Amino acid sequence: MFCSCSNEDIETKAATSVVNQQNEVDSAKMWFEDNPLKNNFSLLEFADKIDWEKAQSLNSGNEIAVEVPIILKQHIFLTADNSTISVNRLLFIKTAKNEFTPYIINISSSKKDFDLIKEIAKINYFSIPNDFTGKVLIINNGNKSVNLNVLVDGKEAVQKPNITNKEASVTCYEVVELFDTGPPRRTGIIFCLPDGGSDTTTIPYYGGGSHGTGTNATASDPCTTAKAATSISQDSNYLSAKASIITASADGLEHSITLGKDADGKITQAPMNNGTSQYLVATNTSWTGAFAALHNHPNNTPLSAGDIYASVKLNVKSSNFTTTFVLTDGEVYGIVVTDFAAAQAFVAAYPADQLPGYSPEFPDFIYNQLQDLVTPMGSSIDGKTEAIAFVLDKYNAGITLLKRDSDGEFKPIKPQETTHPDGSKTYTSTPCN
Template identity: 35%
Template structure:
């Protein structure tokens, strides 16, 4: 199945050789499975969850629990039996029937992350107690919707599938008037009464307190097209590099970059500063420095007056990520002036510039990220695999990885330009081409 779900749960598949183990191993394996299910059940009963699904569940079918390997972490998927007369729908179509399962992913401290998986399908033969069907093994027949709801009842992921294949994110709309998700998306019927559950999508362009978007929410995919006016006209990539060089020459850029580099070196975490239009002195304004207290993510201050760019660091000296690319489109979609994201990593400064917002949004629509409740967005296979193929030829350094990403973005007319700040204080577009002899060379402006 597609990486859309596989990357979200990251399960490994057991080989058929397992079934040739001796009877004693089978018995030991069964005892271990029983123990795993028992541990999950005991923890859940001692740590009540606020998942709304349980309000409408008659029983949790622990006897039909499925044990999965979450990339070394243990995970349990267990069906829920809904109460008499209780139904739920992602869409207003009576032919759809909804089935629910709990997903418990075990943490290192033996606690669990708890989710509700909602399978919605028109297949009348769907058996929610079928142990051969799970979030990893959809087979070739499942058509409908898969929604993952977090413990706080917010939606982490929702997508449509056709014959077991991902076919698009759910609730996508190109109409600005229909992108507000503060509406009822699930209806629960108990007996003669139908009520609107509070399982709703937040508007994708709003932030939770502190400026953090819910994991899995990607404004620019399901958010409004032009909430802050029509986008600026497309700019040539080489002209965009000249523009970025002008930004780099400003004292406000230098002070923000130095502050972030120093903070990252001191605590090993990511930090972010937003740049705003210059004040009377001509220096770009700087927001207060932000950190989420971890090395793999930081929120962006989007409320700074005149915000047009943000700088953040990668303390582990990793290359530009897929999350950085999608976030750049997100920021530009929410604010058409916010076209540039600067990244400090490996002692160098790189830039992601959305030079054609319409193309960037079309790219995101065609290649939506693989979303996960617990991890940053990842490129789908159609983008990930070509990048991997190029890096396997030119290496996996920060420069090589950036060049590979840029090359694949160019091949798909993504409207996004990647750049690097040189020792002369100017940004240079990163673009490579494959030569007839199989080597790669950079293409100057």
């Protein structure tokens, strides 16, 4: 195969790539130094060196991360079992230009013949080798352990992790001083989490970016996704945003409010964006820690193709931006991108049918199926939403649709099709436990 590119082009591209990587590292370092309050990790009190010279910038798709080795002081270890073999890093996930969300990562291996120190270069936010067995602890800048990936042969070993699962075994990591003789000296800094557990909806899955090629049951399980949405909907800022939109909607136009998270992980709300039509409003994507947005549908229209494709675009723009809440006809529906890779693949395979001057629609192949479902599922908002959910599942779109019930809890919309001997079809939903 002949390549028409000149050596100069290749060298230029390689040089540009190196420069870009260095730029990202420099950007992360500058952000780290300019934002001490956002990087107030208790573990850093015991750091001998934050080794920026060995920092590396990584990217996968639209996601960028910077990892920086942390060298702890002599005899100091962050460990769950007094093991001395582990690696600590600062992880900066880029959320916007010159903005990052920081974490501390502790990687430990439980496989005796795996030389962690030698192999550590292969382990990063986007990649875990197939021969790695061990744990990855993720600590946020609130000094809270937010994820504990338990991996066997490079894959997540613990299914359906849940912070409320009392049957899950709990692992506690502690900063201790270990000596050759005598007991460890405890510092009192301790992080405990159920194995495989996480207690936020917006944490990275180490080894595949926040969207993971491995299983991340917390993100993809529809019932867990629904519980996460319910949790968000109980927050005062969510409730305030919802009320503001409902009030504003009296003008017959669309309105949108973005939700974000501050350095302490608390939900914040951006100023409202006001649309100029009944089906168009811009979503604020630059709000710090943006992870969700609410908007209304004047005229009480159902979830649309435009809503679905927009939700994926938001997730492309920011890996944290996974959730869209749609207020219509007195109800609240949710659109959650639970598998970014699948959602991207869906959009690539089935791009929106977008004519100038018209709202986007699903492409013909899917559009026709949605119309077929009008009679068995109904032409109501619920029926049409159910049809969209069915088709999204059918084509593995990695998107979960939710509806808030009368008790204020979000439930996933996951119709299951049953084909009867005469060829007729019926649709039922399996409730969450």
